[in-house]
Amino acid sequence: MSSANKDYEKMEELYELYEQKVYYVTYSILNNIQQAEDAVQETFITLYQHLEKIGNLNTEEIKRYILRIAKNKAIDSYRKNKRQIILLEEYQKEATVVADKNIEEWEQRLMSEVQIDTLLKTLKESYKQVFKYKVFYDLNYQEISKLMGMTEMNVRKQFERARKRVLTIIGGKPNDEFRRLEKNG
CATH class of the missing domain: 1.10.10.10 (Winged helix-like DNA-binding domain superfamily/Winged helix DNA-binding domain)
Incomplete structure (x- = not known):
């Protein structure tokens, strides 16, 4: 069996074992279905990139490792959302200031x-x-x-x-x- 096939089977098994748990962790942080699903996908991409670190599939250590990755991905997404909200609020404030300035110039x-x-x-x-x-x-x-x-x-x-x-x-x-x-x- 080729190395690619082994990796594929290993990822498939990891996905079957942990997908629901990973989703639960990401959703509990993000409270958004689509963002949680994105975080799940990012978690499994990261797992694939570090597949050589994973030995026996069904151990507590691997479970903690996978759920920590999921938690970190969800927190990153949460922080990104927060930054976007702050940027949007700053843009809205700036737009109001510009609008007020235009009206003041108009008054003048x-x-x-x-x-x-x-x-x-x-x-x-x-x-x-x-x-x-x-x-x-x-x-x-x-x-x-x-x-x-x-x-x-x-x-x-x-x-x-x-x-x-x-x-x-x-x-x-x-x-x-x-x-x-x-x-x-």
Whole structure:
């Protein structure tokens, strides 16, 4: 029997003996089916790469060795997920800062009420009011909530939607957009 066949049979036997245990360990750390399955696959790839270290297949030492590899693979995956979440949160914060900076620059252009109304024509009336109160009158969400008789959460959501729409309009070519809006108005 060739060495490749022996390795294949050994891996097959390892898989049959330990796949469920490895899955249980990885799932208990990750709490995600697909990520746990990926960690199982990575565990068995690592085992294949270190197959020469494994002698008798059904010993406690080998079991501990395999489950330690599985645990390490799952922890690596967990840490990677955490880093991705942190990066996503940082990106979202940065995007908000950039958006706020764009609005501040836009405010500093000293637009007239007529120009602002032209720009805000595309917004629902309540969105327009929330946006004006927040950006031009510097009111906080709670003050706007009381003024407009709506929940603070609703005010926040309407401001975010209005801000996104305004940023879309002023993002590329604000002057062209103004001309188009004025012609349609």
